[in-house]
Amino acid sequence: MQKILEVYTGFKEITEIIDVGGGTGATVAKIIAKYPQIRGINFDLPHVIKNATPLPVVPEYTNTGSSLKLSNVMDIDMVMIVINPGGKDRSLKEFEALAKESGFAAFELICSAAVYSVLEFQKKV
Numbered sequence: 816m817q818k819i820l821e822v823y824t825g826f827k828e829i830t831e832i833i834d835v836g837g838g839t840g841a842t843v844a845k846i847i848a849k850y851p852q853i854r855g856i857n858f859d860l861p862h863v864i865k866n867a868t869p870l871p872v873v874p875e876y877t878n879t880g881s882s883l884k885l886s887n888v889m890d891i892d893m894v895m896i897v898i899n900p901g902g903k904d905r906s907l908k909e910f911e912a913l914a915k916e917s918g919f920a921a922f923e924l925i926c927s928a929a930v931y932s933v934l935e936f937q938k939k940v
């Protein structure tokens with residue numbers, strides 16, 4: 816995450832962020848530490864949020880078990896596809912298809928750092 820924060824500038828204009836499957840909230844906490852104008856929401860399962868170390872982010876609970884679809888969270892600025900049952904490695908073409916299927920207007924690979932890539936899904940305006 817440190818490397819991504821060094822190369823990715825897309826958080827500069829953002830005022831709210833939801834980390835989907837954010838675990839303990841450590842990632843979103845790093846982002847808002849660098850960009851304090853951002854209101855951070857850590858979105859994870861109730862038992863994960865309950866056991867997470869308190870962080871200066873807003874915890875958000877999901878109300879269902881495992882059927883999270885991108886179209887359910889159209890306001891997200893950053894999405895991490897969870898590596899869990901039902902999650903999978905996707906090629907760029909597959910991410911593009913997922914974006915279209917979920918109602919996003921555009922999809923772009925912005926940059927990479929270490930083994931991670933920043934993918935932007937843009938909603939229709």
Ligand SMILES: C[S@@+](CC[C@H](N)C(=O)[O-])C[C@H]1O[C@@H](n2cnc3c(N)ncnc32)[C@H](O)[C@@H]1O
Pocket residue numbers: 835836837838839842858859860863877879880881882883895897898899
């Ligand atoms: C591989 S972990 C990623 C944790 C964190 N993003 C990180 O990088 O350390 C996947 C996370 O997705 C969460 N998760 C799985 N299904 C979910 C659902 N339906 N709604 C919200 N979070 C979910 C898990 O509880 C877990 O914390």
